[in-house]
Amino acid sequence: MNLAEGVQVVSFSLLSLMMLGSALGVVLVSNIVYSAFLLGGVFISMAGLYLLLNADFVATAQVLIYVGAVNVLILFAIMLVNKRQDFAPVPRAWIRRAATGLVCVGLFLLLATMVVVTPWAVSTQVAAGNSAIVAIGKHFFNDFLLPFELASVLLLMALIGAVILARRELIPEQPTAPAQPPALMLPERPRELVSAGASRSAQK
């Protein structure tokens, strides 16, 4: 039993709305953590669109890698930077905005023409579900073997690079290293926030 045509149309429009809304939110929301979570929304909507295109393996990979790993990595990077600040308004911001808008519209037009012009080789028989995954596996170990193994080498390079970058001696030391609690622990509680809890414990 397949999904009805109307259900597909409704799902497609909902997913597109979700994707466009979240993508706009990523750009427009000033809080960077909200932006990161909205980026997860974009990735999830993309996975839904892949699913509607019968590409369930791609959808799974999208959720696993982009939502589950890359987005988490972005969030951790934001938490690592730990800067919540309001940026001062830049003088003559409209020039930059206009330039950014121009570049974005140009990029969009370029991609749109590419999508329209490219003669997509649409195969008549759709490989979907398990047969698609089997086809991908066969390609991995026949004609795409070298890229497959190179991907492993690329991952190895990323891993070793991350380990080298995050090693202790390369992290800049805090000036008051012994007095400073490690960043893993919660900092000392500010006095003014205590008032509610302190007054309550004093009454006990």
Place this chain on the structure above:
Amino acid sequence: MFVLSGYEYLLGFLLVCSLVPLLALTASKLVRPSRRGPERRTTYESGMEPIGGAWIQFNIRYYMFALIFVIFDVETVFLYPWAVAFNQLGLLAFIEALIFVAILIVGLVYAWRKGALEWS
């Protein structure tokens, strides 16, 4: 044209899932007392007292774990088609997949030896 089967259950599941936060928030709005005060603004009203702000700097080790997780996540996705097509691929593909895993295990051993997987 949508040809995958069984996804109407996923759709129903998603619909039910989207109702859960809606119902939970509505129910708690109906039930909860409308008292105001400093306690009400705490993260866990009856739990531990929060100390400091939520915007603290995280240790870089979280990032390290996330990075290593990403790498092995990608490896899993690469190996999944091999596992599904295992019966039709044969011994050579098995050896090739072993090479793929072995290259990444070199990285894991390196990270392990360098102490990237340890706290403190």
